[in-house]
Amino acid sequence: MIRRLLPVLILLAIWVALPQFLPRNITDLLVFAGIYTIAGLGVSLLLGHCGIVNLAQAVFYGIGAYSTAYLTTEMNLSSIWGFVVGAVLSMATAFIIGWPVLRLTGYFLALATLALSIIGNALFYQWDWLTQGTLGIGGIPKLHLFTYALDTPNRFYYFVWALAFAGIVMSRNLTDSRTGLMLRAMRDSSEAAVSLGIDLQWLRTRVFVLSALLGSLAGNLFAHYSSFVSVQSFTVEKSFSFLLISVLGGVRAPWGAAVGAIFITVVPEYLSRLGDIHQMLFGLALVLIVVFLPYGLAGIVDLVKSRFAKSVGADHVR
């Protein structure tokens, strides 16, 4: 028990201590990493459990962000309404679109979600009475936890990562549960799963709705943290970033999204100190990870474990 808890406790201590040592700009990046972890977790759930490539997460992220932005500035409502309305709208959108679209499989489904992302971005742009288009909505108030203002990167860091960790734990619970079992079965053989009475489309739709909820939550947090949102934050590229987080981190481990998110936010920052070549280096790093780590960065742990087990076994034989 203690042996299992020890790594968790060490990580927890590092997590608590980090902002005290890091420069402010890196803490700031880690806040974004936390926000992206939440959105990436949604993409990972779909990819890891259902084998669905979701390229529409930026739409749900946008729905969350604009809900917060519009309701707290234009309507002067408390921030809780942003979370509630964002959640309801994103889940309803995911349900209405998911039900027909999730009948598709493979590339067709990925293309359908890509189309959704393009349409979503076009609507954010067109509906400038709501979104202010490229001008954006500024002056979004800071988030308050009861009376405690999350008005510094450090404070927001603790809050957003607490949510991200909760999301990771819940995602892990799901994998081990009855629903997780059905999802894993479905991924292995959809024909066999359906013959056992498992309703694939309903199951996939529910995971899609859940994924959208996570996207929206990340959007709410983003709007509060940056206090300004504009249509540039919800482009198709953002959807690709969320997919990248989930692929780089690895969908097999529930904490893969966190690793992926930290990688795509922090690594470019450090690489940029090397000058103009940094973008090429980042691209190269991505290619190397995808080629050599098919299970993502989280797969390194399994790799090390199996190497270690092998060498221990070899010693034993000797």
Next chain:
Amino acid sequence: MSGDNTDILRLDEVGHHFGGLTVLRSVSFSVPENGIVGLIGPNGSGKTTLFNAISGFLHPRTGTIRYRGNALGSLSIQERSRRGMLRTFQTPKVFEHLTVLENIMTGCCKQTHTSIVQDMLHSRGSNRARLAIHDRSEVALAKFGFQSQRDTLAGNLTAGQRRILEIARAVVSSPKLLLLDEPSSGLNPDEIEHLRGWIVQLRQEGMSILLVSHDMELMTVTDLVHVLYFGEIIVSSDMDGIKNNARVREVYLGV
């Protein structure tokens, strides 16, 4: 064909064609409650198409299929399964990345209910459901002799073991009608003997069984056998009658 109410499954003039190719023409037969009915026929005679039609993987163009007195129409596969009609596949479809126990557990997932939210929060209801599925599956695991492979990934099983696992997964939910597609192919003689015992036992437990097989020895567990030939039933008889029927010997046994 007697249309009495004790038939769990009844096919009336079921026909199907793929484009210009007719695979089933006016097939009628029934499986009585608690009976074991066999279906034999040379390759390409339409057995698998018939199986797919009964289990809902395809909808036949003509005729009706009734299950417990109700026409199935275009009812979905999962709904048929939930009403107690379970099938196995000609090529066993086990969940390769799941362990043997988990494979069996998937068979009774539908007998409990949990919401995604409950499962994510690891609620008491979620735990209870998982435990119920788990306990039930352990019993089936022992019954089908998989204790030593409990935590083996199904992808690492032999062809014969996969087939038995598929059957275990199907019967763990106590279906009313079991559709077995070539259950003995790939099994060694010992395993076939076990399979035979299980089929007899499942009937004693109240299941009705439709069995498709090439294995004439296994077919002796049936009450009645229908011979399918180019999409038509040409002979219906018990196994002794089948073996001695000149037409069957000619088209199927090739002697």
